[in-house]
Amino acid sequence: MTIRLFLASQSPRRRELLGQIGVGFEVVDVDVPERREPGESPQDYVSRVAREKAGAGLLQLGAVPDALVLGADTEVVLDDEVFGKPADAADAAAMLRRLSGRAHRVVSTVWLVSAGREEHATSLSTVEFMPLDEAAIAAYVASGEAFGRAGAYAIQGRAGRFVRHLEGSYSGVMGLPLYETGELLRRFGAG
Numbered sequence: 023m024t025i026r027l028f029l030a031s032q033s034p035r036r037r038e039l040l041g042q043i044g045v046g047f048e049v050v051d052v053d054v055p056e057r058r059e060p061g062e063s064p065q066d067y068v069s070r071v072a073r074e075k076a077g078a079g080l081l082q083l084g085a086v087p088d089a090l091v092l093g094a095d096t097e098v099v100l101d102d103e104v105f106g107k108p109a110d111a112a113d114a115a116a117m118l119r120r121l122s123g124r125a126h127r128v129v130s131t132v133w134l135v136s137a138g139r140e141e142h143a144t145s146l147s148t149v150e151f152m153p154l155d156e157a158a159i160a161a162y163v164a165s166g167e168a169f170g171r172a173g174a175y176a177i178q179g180r181a182g183r184f185v186r187h188l189e190g191s192y193s194g195v196m197g198l199p200l201y202e203t204g205e206l207l208r209r210f211g212a213g
């Protein structure tokens with residue numbers, strides 16, 4: 023029987039990125055709470071959430087035979103603090119102020135989960151921002167691009183001009199590391 027790949031995500035970026043590598047897939051909508059447990063490291067947190075998304079997708083599909091579910095999570099990390107999606111404009115501006123003129127990490131983990139097997143891979147990137155003044159931060163927040171994005175920015179959008187240096191994976195920063203995803207899919211015979 024052929025494997026059916028499902029992307030457990032509501033993120034349009036992840037659909038676009040998975041489509042980019044020419045893999046056929048369907049989408050299953052999941053809604054997993056994203057809350058870091060006390061004492062949980064940023065990487066453990068990202069991995070747990072990504073795994074929970076994939077697990078929730080598999081559960082939701084129930085009786086689909088040979089379903090393989092991909093779950094992913096991406097967070098921005100600065101000084102061991104995790105910056106998820108901003109709650110509002112003030113939160114977005116506060117995150118950008120903290121990211122201004124320094125380097126931060128972006129952690130992206132992908133889990134592939136099927137009825138009898140699960141595997142994961144993590145991509146770690148370092149992104150260095152130019153210094154941002156209050157006017158630049160206000161204009162960026164007003165553009166609306168900060169919302170729904172970890173760390174209140176989108177490298178693939180206007181914030182591309184803030185990025186002085188990137189080490190790691192551009193697709194990983196955007197939400198789905200394509201090298202790691204491709205290798206995982208190959209191991210499952212799904213791409």
Ligand SMILES: Cc1cn([C@H]2C[C@H](O)[C@@H](COP(=O)(O)OP(=O)(O)OP(=O)(O)O)O2)c(=O)[nH]c1=O
Pocket residue numbers: 030031032033035036052056075094095096097098107128170171172173175176177178195196197
């Ligand atoms: C840092 C960064 C993040 N992002 C996005 C990718 C993710 O969609 C989002 C991080 O939030 P996630 O919780 O990883 O994903 P999500 O809630 O958008 O989607 P789902 O859980 O349904 O899969 O931030 C960008 O688009 N560009 C960037 O440069």
